[in-house]
Amino acid sequence: MDKSYSPADIERRWYETWDERGYFTPDIDADGAPFCIMLPPPNVTGSLHMGHAFQDTIMDILTRYHRMLGRPTLWQPGTDHAGIATQMVVERKLASEGVSRHDLGREAFVDAVWRWKEESGGTIERQMRRLGASVDWEHHRFTMDDALSDAVTRVFVDLFDDGLIERRKRLVNWDPELHTALSDLEVINEEESGHLWHIRYPLVSGGGHLVVATTRPETLLGDAAVAVHPEDERYTSLVGEELELPLTGRRIPVIADDYVDPEFGTGCVKITPAHDFNDYDVGQRHDLPLINVLEPDASLGDEAPEAYRGLDRFEARKRVVADLDEAGLLEQVDNHTLMVPRGDRSGQVVEPYLTDQWYVKIGPLARPAIEAVESGKVRFVPENWSKTYFEWMNNIQDWCISRQLWWGHRIPAWYDDHGGVHVGRDEADARRRSKLDDSVALRQDEDVLDTWFSSALWPFTTLGWPDQTRRLDTFYPTSVLVTGFDIIFFWVARMIMMGLRFTGDVPFHEVYIHGLIRDGRGQKMSKSKGNVLDPIDLIDGIELEPLVAKRTTGLMQPRMAPDIEKATRREFPDGIPAFGCDALRFTFANLATTGRDISFDLGRVEGNRNFCNKLWNAARYVLMQTEGQPVTAPEQLSLADRWILSRLGAMLRELQSHLAGYRMDLASQALYEFVWNEYCDWYLELSKPALQEGTDEERNATRHTLLTVLEQTLRALHPFVPYITEEIWQRVAPPLNLDGDSIVIRPWPEAAAVDPEADAHAEWIKAVLRAVRRVRSELNVPPSKGLMVQLQGGTDEDRERLLRAEALLRSLGRIEAFEWVGDQADASQCAVALVGELRLLIPLQGLVDVSEETRRLRKLLDKESQALDRSRAKMGNARFVDNAPEDVVAQERERLAGHEATVAELEAQIERLAGLGG
RNA sequence: GGGCGCGUAGCUCAGCGGUAGAGCACUACCUUGACAUGGUAGGGGUCACUGGUUCGAUCCCAGUCGUGCCCA
Numbered sequence: 003m004d005k006s007y008s009p010a011d012i013e014r015r016w017y018e019t020w021d022e023r024g025y026f027t028p029d030i031d032a033d034g035a036p037f038c039i040m041l042p043p044p045n046v047t048g049s050l051h052m053g054h055a056f057q058d059t060i061m062d063i064l065t066r067y068h069r070m071l072g073r074p075t076l077w078q079p080g081t082d083h084a085g086i087a088t089q090m091v092v093e094r095k096l097a098s099e100g101v102s103r104h105d106l107g108r109e110a111f112v113d114a115v116w117r118w119k120e121e122s123g124g125t126i127e128r129q130m131r132r133l134g135a136s137v138d139w140e141h142h143r144f145t146m147d148d149a150l151s152d153a154v155t156r157v158f159v160d161l162f163d164d165g166l167i168e169r170r171k172r173l174v175n176w177d178p179e180l181h182t183a184l185s186d187l188e189v190i191n192e193e194e195s196g197h198l199w200h201i202r203y204p205l206v207s208g209g210g211h212l213v214v215a216t217t218r219p220e221t222l223l224g225d226a227a228v229a230v231h232p233e234d235e236r237y238t239s240l241v242g243e244e245l246e247l248p249l250t251g252r253r254i255p256v257i258a259d260d261y262v263d264p265e266f267g268t269g270c271v272k273i274t275p276a277h278d279f280n281d282y283d284v285g286q287r288h289d290l291p292l293i294n295v296l297e298p299d300a301s302l303g304d305e306a307p308e309a310y311r312g313l314d315r316f317e318a319r320k321r322v323v324a325d326l327d328e329a330g331l332l333e334q335v336d337n338h339t340l341m342v343p344r345g346d347r348s349g350q351v352v353e354p355y356l357t358d359q360w361y362v363k364i365g366p367l368a369r370p371a372i373e374a375v376e377s378g379k380v381r382f383v384p385e386n387w388s389k390t391y392f393e394w395m396n397n398i399q400d401w402c403i404s405r406q407l408w409w410g411h412r413i414p415a416w417y418d419d420h421g422g423v424h425v426g427r428d429e430a431d432a433r434r435r436s437k438l439d440d441s442v443a444l445r446q447d448e449d450v451l452d453t454w455f456s457s458a459l460w461p462f463t464t465l466g467w468p469d470q471t472r473r474l475d476t477f478y479p480t481s482v483l484v485t486g487f488d489i490i491f492f493w494v495a496r497m498i499m500m501g502l503r504f505t506g507d508v509p510f511h512e513v514y515i516h517g518l519i520r521d522g523r524g525q526k527m528s529k530s531k532g533n534v535l536d537p538i539d540l541i542d543g544i545e546l547e548p549l550v551a552k553r554t555t556g557l558m559q560p561r562m563a564p565d566i567e568k569a570t571r572r573e574f575p576d577g578i579p580a581f582g583c584d585a586l587r588f589t590f591a592n593l594a595t596t597g598r599d600i601s602f603d604l605g606r607v608e609g610n611r612n613f614c615n616k617l618w619n620a621a622r623y624v625l626m627q628t629e630g631q632p633v634t635a636p637e638q639l640s641l642a643d644r645w646i647l648s649r650l651g652a653m654l655r656e657l658q659s660h661l662a663g664y665r666m667d668l669a670s671q672a673l674y675e676f677v678w679n680e681y682c683d684w685y686l687e688l689s690k691p692a693l694q695e696g697t698d699e700e701r702n703a704t705r706h707t708l709l710t711v712l713e714q715t716l717r718a719l720h721p722f723v724p725y726i727t728e729e730i731w732q733r734v735a736p737p738l739n740l741d742g743d744s745i746v747i748r749p750w751p752e753a754a755a756v757d758p759e760a761d762a763h764a765e766w767i768k769a770v771l772r773a774v775r776r777v778r779s780e781l782n783v784p785p786s787k788g789l790m791v792q793l794q795g796g797t798d799e800d801r802e803r804l805l806r807a808e809a810l811l812r813s814l815g816r817i818e819a820f821e822w823v824g825d826q827a828d829a830s831q832c833a834v835a836l837v838g839e840l841r842l843l844i845p846l847q848g849l850v851d852v853s854e855e856t857r858r859l860r861k862l863l864d865k866e867s868q869a870l871d872r873s874r875a876k877m878g879n880a881r882f883v884d885n886a887p888e889d890v891v892a893q894e895r896e897r898l899a900g901h902e903a904t905v906a907e908l909e910a911q912i913e914r915l916a917g918l919g920g
Numbered sequence: 921g922g923g924c925g926c927g928u929a930g931c932u933c934a935g936c937g938g939u940a941g942a943g944c945a946c947u948a949c950c951u952u953g954a955c956a957u958g959g960u961a962g963g964g965g966u967c968a969c970u971g972g973u974u975c976g977a978u979c980c981c982a983g984u985c986g987u988g989c990c991c992a
Contacts (some may be wrong), residue, residue: 005953005954005955006957007955007957068944081924165949191991191992258942287930298922299977306983341992348964386924386925387924389923389924389925390990390991391925393922393923393924393990393991394990394991397991397992400952487989487990488990502927506966518989522931522932524932524988580955591932592933592942592943593932595934597924599926599988599989600932600933601931601932601933602932603932603933603943603944604933604944605931605932605943605945606933606943606944607959608943608944609943610943610955611957612955612957612958613943613957614957615955615957615958616953616955616957616958618955618957619957619958620954620955621954622954622955623953623954623955624954625954626953626954627954667933667934671934671942671943674942674943675939675942682954682955683959686954690953705940705984775961776960776961776962778960778961779948779949779961779962780961780962782948782949782951784949785949785950785952785959785960786952869939872939873939876938876939876975876976879975879976880975881975881976882975882976884975885973885975885976886938887938890938890976893938894938894939897939909937
């Protein structure tokens with residue numbers, strides 16, 4: 003083995019091997035409860051970002067772990083066609099060539115998207131392979147595969163037949179750039195600064211005016227009324243009067259509606275039913291006309307006064323304001339912060355817009371989905387997220403599922419020339435169902451379905467539904483869904499609703515919600531901020547210049563480039579080193595706490611790379627010690643051997659409980675601490691004297707334990723760090739004569755029982771060594787200098803332990819000899835260390851002056867006295883002794899005794915030194 | 921306005937009723953035959969603040985301040 007761990011050398015080859023051998027395709031016939039995770043399908047043309055890498059790591063840990071438990075285990079991969087996102091990318095690409103989708107026509111455009119999909123669709127899969135994701139590629143699915151598309155159509159028709167899908171004209175969120183409706187979830191409301199214009203509406207009779215305030219003055223052109231609160235005494239007499247609607251020559255009524263907040267502004271509200279969701283409702287109540295003044299691109303249309311027709315909405319706003327001002331009708335303009343709705347893809351301000359759209363009536367689907375979580379059939383982890391789920395589900399709105407796009411599942415509805423709508427699996431089916439013969443001309447609905455419609459079916463369509471396949475039968479309901487909180491509404495809730503409706507069962511039993519990855523300062527990672535890290539760059543490393551180039555090209559706002567470049571050069575003056583996939587994965591596991599946000603700290607990746615190196619070198623040591631040595635199952639183990647096996651068992655039990663609770667952070671920490679702080683720091687060190695000085699049998703036992711513990715630890719680590727564990731395992735398996743070609747398919751290690759005797763012995767050894775090392779360090783005794791250690795006091799147990807451990811202690815503590823001395827022995831020339839009742843006297847023979855040693859002891863005494871005082875106060879408190887549980891009191895009593903003894907020892911020693919005139 | 925979080929060592933975060941923990945950073949010493957991507961020892965925290973419950977509060981409760989997110 004090489005002296006240093008170099009991930010690049012070992013990570014390349016294993017993935018292909020695993021994949022080729024079919025390890026990731028589940029054996030459905032295996033015993034054990036099936037385990038299944040659905041990969042949240044990434045956008046087919048997307049690339050892997052930190053969030054994916056994090057999520058994939060969690061899923062891979064769970065998958066590999068359950069596979070090792072011997073369960074038929076499926077991690078189902080696939081990609082999403084991502085309607086709007088993909089169409090936008092292709093449209094922009096075409097636009098750069100001066101072509102619009104309309105130039106191409108529908109068919110040619112959709113072909114172009116498919117070509118783009120074929121061209122760039124493999125990126126994210128290649129990246130997932132780099133991450134070591136053990137998904138079943140053989141059964142990869144795409145939301146627009148024929149089978150999945152058929153399932154979508156079938157679901158649509160079924161819901162339609164149930165009366166749960168209908169076509170209605172109502173206000174939708176309209177994206178004027180993409181020319182499509184959006185669901186509420188696809189609209190981002192953000193606070194922006196704007197203005198509040200106060201406008202006078204003259205009364206038709208009797209002079210005077212009402213003042214209304216608006217943030218969108220151009221909508222005035224579509225006003226149908228002005229509303230006041232029915233109990234607002236200022237205006238009650240005016241209800242029923244008419245107002246001159248400025249700039250239009252129209253007259254509109256004053257109406258009363260308790261939607262109006264009399265406290266806000268003047269208490270008068272303009273009502274524009276065709277361009278505002280609230281006003282729409284008011285309009286319905288009062289039978290007001292819908293005056294649609296906008297075109298699909300949000301320019302002003304025919305229903306607007308001629309002067310404004312053809313103007314863009316923002317241009318029209320300026321003109322309206324100027325014209326009002328000129329007419330003396332603009333009373334006041336205030337600065338005002340308002341919530342502006344923007345399309346999440348285009349970033350354009352969304353307009354409420356009156357169109358025909360398809361809706362899913364969600365109420366009847368939501369009810370059982372709420373019950374599924376209430377009853378615990380679906381469990382959120384952390385539990386808290388169920389509140390968010392209920393909050394939304396209890397206030398859920400009908401789902402607008404039609405999109406005016408070309409890329410996606412086309413709506414299976416056909417229109418005749420008389421306004422009739424005919425739904426069916428295909429045109430023939432639609433005719434059959436509506437009893438239409440071929441003489442009736444039908445044209446299919448131009449719209450496609452919301453991307454999330456097909457995603458909602460993902461857990462069962464990927465497994466073969468509507469066919470009752472073996473896979474569906476085995477793996478549905480799936481075990482756990484791993485996802486971010488940002489798509490609980492978009493996806494999780496809808497999967498539960500659709501799953502229950504179409505399979506009669508929940509799609510998954512648990513939903514593990516993880517946090518969002520942010521940068522080191524807690525900022526959201528985004529291209530425009532220039533703080534994006536590419537997981538592949540953390541694996542392979544990247545030089546500064548390419549990193550700068552990567553972060554500054556293709557920006558939406560190129561003027562940000564210099565700032566981003568500066569920040570990048572400051573943060574990564576030497577680029578990013580190659581940490582390797584395993585280090586990155588281990589870091590993700592480390593960071594997977596219960597909180598919401600995760601600030602990604604590069605220092606931790608480095609620390610975990612070092613951890614991999616530690617593991618690598620430990621393995622190197624073990625293999626060096628066992629090379630060419632036949633290792634057989636030992637008949638007797640030393641206390642050190644028993645101790646490390648006991649500790650391994652404890653760690654494995656802890657690990658399993660953390661994995662069961664989705665606490666990857668605690669799980670990875672348990673592994674880290676065991677490997678580094680117990681196996682490497684202590685057991686490997688303890689093995690050295692054992693191998694040098696032991697009998698043949700003892701040496702065999704030590705070698706066997708070194709190998710066994712390493713091999714089991716590798717297995718426990720494997721789900722987290724698959725590459726390095728496979729690489730090492732391949733070398734550790736032969737000396738242990740283990741079956742199996744790969745660690746991937748080895749069983750999960752069984753935890754040995756705790757061995758209290760061995761644990762106690764090891765703790766004693768550690769305490770003695772620490773005490774001696776502390777003296778050595780604090781008195782600056784060179785590490786190379788051997789020490790004499792005199793032993794005083796102590797129990798019979800101490801004497802026995804010393805007997806068993808003397809060789810170890812001498813070797814590890816650089817101690818030349820131990821010598822038991824009587825209580826009367828002169829300790830004035832010695833440094834003193836205490837281990838329980840045992841005194842370790844280390845003769846210094848002038849190595850250190852007395853005042854130095856006195857100072858050292860005083861420091862110890864200080865700490866000890868404080869602890870003693872606390873302890874005394876506690877035991878002196880009758881209410882504590884009376885009320886606290888017995889074991890707590892007993893523990894405190896023991897502590898008190900310990901502190902008292904230690905303080906006495908230290909004081910005595912200080913006095914002895916003082917007697918020397920130091 | 922409603923809802924959900926968070927505030928613990930210089931930084932990133934665990935812990936969540938019984939004497940404060942990790943990684944990174946820091947100090948001193950050490951190239952000893954696994955590892956300097958290392959070893960040994962050490963420094964550093966009135967656990968945001970104020971009250972309350974309790975024998976005992978970083979942990980539970982209430983409030984205040986700061987901060988983040990979601991929904992309207």
